[in-house]
Amino acid sequence: MGKRDNRVAYMNPIAMARSRGPIQSSGPTIQDYLNRPRPTWEELKEQLEKKKKGSKALAEFEEKMNENWKKELEKHREKLLSGSESSSKKRQRKKKEKKKSGRYSSSSSSSSDSSSSSSDSEDEDKRQGKRKKKKKSRSHKSSESSMSETESDNKDSLKKKKKSKDATEKEKDIKGLSKKRKMYPEDKPLSSESESESEYTEEVRAKKKKSSEEREKITEKTKKKKKHKKHSKKKKKKAASSSPDSP
Numbered sequence: 001m002g003k004r005d006n007r008v009a010y011m012n013p014i015a016m017a018r019s020r021g022p023i024q025s026s027g028p029t030i031q032d033y034l035n036r037p038r039p040t041w042e043e044l045k046e047q048l049e050k051k052k053k054g055s056k057a058l059a060e061f062e063e064k065m066n067e068n069w070k071k072e073l074e075k076h077r078e079k080l081l082s083g084s085e086s087s088s089k090k091r092q093r094k095k096k097e098k099k100k101s102g103r104y105s106s107s108s109s110s111s112s113d114s115s116s117s118s119s120d121s122e123d124e125d126k127r128q129g130k131r132k133k134k135k136k137s138r139s140h141k142s143s144e145s146s147m148s149e150t151e152s153d154n155k156d157s158l159k160k161k162k163k164s165k166d167a168t169e170k171e172k173d174i175k176g177l178s179k180k181r182k183m184y185p186e187d188k189p190l191s192s193e194s195e196s197e198s199e200y201t202e203e204v205r206a207k208k209k210k211s212s213e214e215r216e217k218i219t220e221k222t223k224k225k226k227k228h229k230k231h232s233k234k235k236k237k238k239a240a241s242s243s244p245d246s247p
Contacts, residue, residue: 177204 039047177200 173201177201
């Protein structure tokens with residue numbers, strides 16, 4: 001038995017492509033891209049000159065706009081300066097007129113000044129009184145608000161303390177119940193689905209009370225028995241002491 005021949009004939013891919021012939025291209029080739037129409041050096045110079053001319057026109061337009069703006073600014077400045085000069089002249093004239101009128105009516109001006117000063121002082125006193133009243137009312141309101149805030153804070157703190165105490169008591173009761181359930185499994189409720197935990201806690205508390213009462217009764221009985229025994233011992237001792245003395 002000889003081995004099967006699994007050899008395959010080698011096919012040269014380059015030879016296969018040559019045998020197929022030239023491939024029909026669906027788009028432009030590299031030669032088409034290289035042979036594309038290009039502008040000459042002279043045409044390129046003309047294009048650059050046109051661009052420069054356009055930029056020069058824009059620069060000229062901007063210069064003209066700047067010149068017009070400068071002229072408008074100069075006009076505006078002249079108007080302002082002339083207005084300021086006229087206003088200063090008017091002020092000087094008014095001062096001179098006041099000085100002239102003040103020489104003839106000095107007495108009247110002094111009386112008017114005193115009346116104006118008194119009225120000003122009264123107005124200032126009224127304003128100060130109003131300010132003091134406002135400050136007092138504000139301080140009173142702030143004190144009331146602070147008192148109410150402190151009271152509310154105290155109430156909140158008391159409520160929180162009560163809640164924490166209740167929570168701690170509940171936790172203690174639950175822990176005690178869990179311990180008793182572990183110690184006394186017979187006391188567990190028969191139907192856990194029907195009875196609630198609250199009823200179970202009440203039953204356990206009642207049992208606690210009963211057990212404590214029973215313990216108290218037992219302690220009282222033991223105390224009474226001890227007293228009775230002591231009394232009987234004393235009687236026996238008396239009788240024994242009296243019996244030898246009698247003969």
